Amino acid sequence: MDKTERDQTQHELETAANELFAGWIRRVELLQHDDAPWMEPGQLMPRLVFNDPADRVRDPHPDPRKMAKAARTFKLTVGPGLNQFRQDLLERWPEIRYIEVMHEDDNGQRTAGNVRFVEDGREAADGEYTHVMVRLKTPELDIVDTLIAAGIANNRAEAIRWALTRIRERPAYEELREHTRDIERLKSEF
Structure with a gap:
């Protein structure tokens, strides 16, 4: 995506966020692979930066009940x-x-946050997948990205599935599964 397209997308996201979250949203940032290397090349991620609900409780020693109410108000709104x-x-x-x-918060300090998967709910053509998060070291990530560059996989998830399929095809894997079943059987006898 070139800079013009990215700027247009960011503008559209900001407009939508300002309409949906009037009074709560501070800004929208559009991140890409260079900003968050755990994302795949070509992917984008909007970061919605909201006002901290605690800032609405103007008390130097806020009551925990008021803080909880502010958090509930934020969630409901x-x-x-x-x-x-x-x-x-x-x-x-x-x-x-x-x-x-x-x-x-009002001082520009991050007070909370999380990254969420934008779940589309569609079933994959060849069955249902379970989403997992994996942390890879740089050399491992290079292997995955090499599989993509070589055309073996279209994205990192496919590359990892491809590698796991190769492991499942090895005779030693079936032996390992057999031993695991034996261990489970022995455990159940105790």
Whole structure:
């Protein structure tokens, strides 16, 4: 995606966020692989930076009940809009697979946040997949990206599935599974 397309996408995301989260959203940042290397090349991730709900409680020693109420208000106010925002992402930007939601206080300090998978709910053509998060070291990531560059896989998930399939095909793997079944059988006898 070139800079013009990226800027246009960011503008559209900002417009949507300002409409859905009026009074809560501070800004929208559009991240790509260079900003978050755990994402695959070509993927984008919007970061929604919200006002910290605690900032609405103007008390130097806030009551925990007021803090909890502020958090509930945020969830009730922003939750439906966030679901709509995620649905819009699925329909308009297939290259967006993740969304980061974070809170920032009045001093610009991050107070909370998480990255969420934008779940599309569609079943894969060859069955249902289970989403897993894996942490790879640089040499391992290079292997995965080499499989993509060689055309063996289209993305990192496919590359890892391809490698796991190769392991399953090895005779030693079946022996390992047999031993695992024996261990489970022995455990059940205790």
